[in-house]
Amino acid sequence: MLLAIDCGNTNTVFSIWDGESFIGTWRTSTDWQRTADQYYVWLSTLMKFQKIDVEITDMIISSTVPRVVFNLRVLADRYFHTRPIVVGKPDCLLPVDVRVDTGTAVGPDRLVNTVAGHDLYGGNLIVVDFGTATTFDVVSEDGAYIGGVIAPGVNLSLEALHHAAAALPHVDIAKPQSVIGTNTVACMQSGVFWGYVGLVKEICARIKGERAREMKIISTGGLAPLFQQTEDLFDEFHDDLTMHGLTVIHRYNKENN
Ligand SMILES: Nc1ncnc2c1ncn2[C@@H]1O[C@H](COP(=O)(O)OP(=O)(O)OP(=O)(O)O)[C@@H](O)[C@H]1O
Numbered sequence: 001m002l003l004a005i006d007c008g009n010t011n012t013v014f015s016i017w018d019g020e021s022f023i024g025t026w027r028t029s030t031d032w033q034r035t036a037d038q039y040y041v042w043l044s045t046l047m048k049f050q051k052i053d054v055e056i057t058d059m060i061i062s063s064t065v066p067r068v069v070f071n072l073r074v075l076a077d078r079y080f081h082t083r084p085i086v087v088g089k090p091d092c093l094l095p096v097d098v099r100v101d102t103g104t105a106v107g108p109d110r111l112v113n114t115v116a117g118h119d120l121y122g123g124n125l126i127v128v129d130f131g132t133a134t135t136f137d138v139v140s141e142d143g144a145y146i147g148g149v150i151a152p153g154v155n156l157s158l159e160a161l162h163h164a165a166a167a168l169p170h171v172d173i174a175k176p177q178s179v180i181g182t183n184t185v186a187c188m189q190s191g192v193f194w195g196y197v198g199l200v201k202e203i204c205a206r207i208k209g210e211r212a213r214e215m216k217i218i219s220t221g222g223l224a225p226l227f228q229q230t231e232d233l234f235d236e237f238h239d240d241l242t243m244h245g246l247t248v249i250h251r252y253n254k255e256n257n
């Protein structure tokens, strides 16, 4: 059975794929110092708790934090006796082209989202992922990653205000009642929430303009539904787009390597 790991700058998600569906998904904070033994204790405890008694034979990793890959490789080797596929490494094949400036190391999460988007929704896509950063991946007619946009993440923007200004508190994102805030928290939420709605609309419109064609907008990540509540920003929302992409890339490598 496949263990797929999506390691972002904030959170790391582990999912077990039985070939048809994910039978377990667990989330932990990303910490490059966590050892293989710690991962194993954590994972096996949660598996036992959910009565998931399966043998992990395969592993695939997407990591935006290069340092964590070492310990995840040790986990694969020591506990599952397998060699993981690591997205972005030369020996990991991708079912789509990557057309960017030479020397650019595209984030593996963006490559995985491109593959997943193409697999589920075809070509001419904008994939928007609300993680630590908010990324827009532009997918061509034939499914290639042809570039995109990186914007500061929603929570990162709120944290930046809190850190830089002595009188601004820590605030969680929420949809404000109105645009005009009548207290500090409401003012901050308004700036980030409505600023973000504008950012998403403007960037998608300009991408479509530059490409001179209609494109489908796909969203993923924890905060996408919050924005979709208000405005019709996205054509589709997919909760675990990155995990889906990892299963597609795993299958492609099994068939072609
Ligand atoms: N309504 C909400 N308000 C605040 N945070 C939310 C809300 N809904 C989801 N989240 C947050 O969204 C996050 C899930 O997002 P996601 O997994 O896409 O990115 P991440 O883990 O923050 O970033 P990365 O993948 O870059 O590490 C969770 O950490 C969760 O706390």
Ligand SMILES: CC(C)(CO)[C@@H](O)C(=O)NCCC(=O)O
Pocket: 008, 009, 064, 104, 105, 106, 107, 108, 109, 110, 131, 132, 133, 135, 150
């Ligand atoms: C932009 C992030 C941080 C989003 O997770 C990640 O995809 C990344 O580190 N990318 C590297 C740079 C690039 O994608 O062009």
Ligand SMILES: [K+]
Pocket: 008, 109, 129, 130, 131, 132, 221, 242
């Ligand atoms: K993510």
